[in-house]
Amino acid sequence: MSLARFGKVLTAMITPFRDDGSLDLEGAAALAQWLVAQGNDGLVVAGTTGEAPTLSDDEKVELWQAVRAAVDVPLLAGTGSNDTRHTIGLCRRAAETGVDGLLVVSPYYNRPPQAGIEAHFRAVAAAVDLPIVMYDVPTRTAQAIAVETIVRLANEVETIVGLKDARGKPGDAARIVARTPHTFDVYSGDDNLTLPLLAVGAVGVVGVATHWTAGLHAEMIAAHGKGDLQAAREINARLGPSFAVETSATWVHASAAKAALAALGQPAGDMRLPLPRIGDDLRAAIGEVLDGLGLSR
Numbered sequence: 001m002s003l004a005r006f007g008k009v010l011t012a013m014i015t016p017f018r019d020d021g022s023l024d025l026e027g028a029a030a031l032a033q034w035l036v037a038q039g040n041d042g043l044v045v046a047g048t049t050g051e052a053p054t055l056s057d058d059e060k061v062e063l064w065q066a067v068r069a070a071v072d073v074p075l076l077a078g079t080g081s082n083d084t085r086h087t088i089g090l091c092r093r094a095a096e097t098g099v100d101g102l103l104v105v106s107p108y109y110n111r112p113p114q115a116g117i118e119a120h121f122r123a124v125a126a127a128v129d130l131p132i133v134m135y136d137v138p139t140r141t142a143q144a145i146a147v148e149t150i151v152r153l154a155n156e157v158e159t160i161v162g163l164k165d166a167r168g169k170p171g172d173a174a175r176i177v178a179r180t181p182h183t184f185d186v187y188s189g190d191d192n193l194t195l196p197l198l199a200v201g202a203v204g205v206v207g208v209a210t211h212w213t214a215g216l217h218a219e220m221i222a223a224h225g226k227g228d229l230q231a232a233r234e235i236n237a238r239l240g241p242s243f244a245v246e247t248s249a250t251w252v253h254a255s256a257a258k259a260a261l262a263a264l265g266q267p268a269g270d271m272r273l274p275l276p277r278i279g280d281d282l283r284a285a286i287g288e289v290l291d292g293l294g295l296s297r
Contacts, residue, residue, distance in 0.1 A: 005074070005161065005162075006042045006074040006076060006100065007040070007073065007204065008041055008221050009207070010041060010204065010206045011040050011043055011044070011208070011210040011211055012044040012049040013028075013043050013045055013050055013211075014049055014051070015051050015063065016031055017269035017270065019269070021272060023055075025066040026267075027267025027268075028045075029066045029067060031267045033071055038212075039214035040073065041073060041074070042100075043074075044077075044206055045063055045076070046064065046079075047078035048078070048253075050063070051254055052078050054272040054273075057090055060078075060090065064098075065097045068099060075099040076099065077091075079094050079102050084107075084124065087104065087120070088127040091128045100130070100131070101133060102128070102131070102132045102133070104133070105140075105141065106141050108143075114146050118149050121134060121153055121157070121160060122153070125159045129159065131161040131162075132161065132162075133163065133187070134153070134160060134164070135163075135166070135189065136163060136167050137189060139166070147176055147179075151175075161183065161185060162187060163187065164206050165186055165190070165197065170196045170197055170199070170200055173186055173197050173200050173202060177200060177201030185204075187202060187205060188206070191210075194236075198221065198224045199224070208246055208253040208254075209246060211260055212242070212260045212264065212295060213242050213293070217239070242293070251278070251282045256282065259278050259283050260286045262278075263283070263286055263290055264290070
């Protein structure tokens with residue numbers, strides 16, 4: 001059995017901003033507490049859904065400090081970039097804030113070959129002592145981490161302890177689970193594939209819809225763990241509209257999460273460019289989903 005060392009339901013937390021676009025640290029702390037109260041076992045802070053590309057390093061450090069002071073659940077700091085030296089420096093700063101682990105995305109844009117991706121993760125692991133969860137999201141990085149690379153790193157680097165899998169291929173996840181240590185945790189990084197990934201050995205989800213559906217996700221994972229597949233399927237079906245509303249041609253995951261939180265009276269704020277402001281179409285779509293779940297404010 002895998003450890004699920006960071007919990008089973010984690011949210012890749014949005015970053016609240018004030019009306020002037022500045023960082024809302026008080027809002028981040030309050031939101032983290034609310035998310036935990038809703039059933040989240042852990043949080044990812046300053047990940048992609050947290051608009052990490054538009055946060056300065058100092059803002060990320062302030063976020064980690066504020067959230068760490070607010071909650072005692074496991075925290076993963078989003079520290080990855082496409083510059084290994086920069087990633088190492090940010091990981092070292094994150095370690096000083098008391099986070100429990102690091103979520104490190106594979107290098108994006110410069111599209112290194114597998115040798116470069118593997119060297120990147122080995123260099124980061126050698127530079128810091130915190131456990132590392134690799135993040136594979138080929139739609140954003142343009143280069144998947146090969147199954148062989150993941151398996152080799154999981155077996156040879158002690159502090160590489162997990163994978164956030166957003167590659168969209170449950171068959172690959174099954175191969176990874178079968179060939180990595182029992183202490184290596186695979187998390188679904190794609191909300192609508194959580195149940196299929198659980199079926200092949202994933203331990204939980206690092207989600208976005210979990211901003212408003214953490215309790216349902218926990219029920220689904222628990223039902224699957226007990227072998228009650230009918231209940232798990234029924235809950236997954238209830239979650240379907242939440243998965244569908246997360247992205248569209250005009251908004252991204254972070255926008256949907258912020259719209260949902262605003263509708264629920266939680267700190268959120270708008271987006272930082274280049275992501276557009278949250279529009280009425282998104283607010284209406286999110287409102288329908290929340291109404292369907294009985295979550296209207």
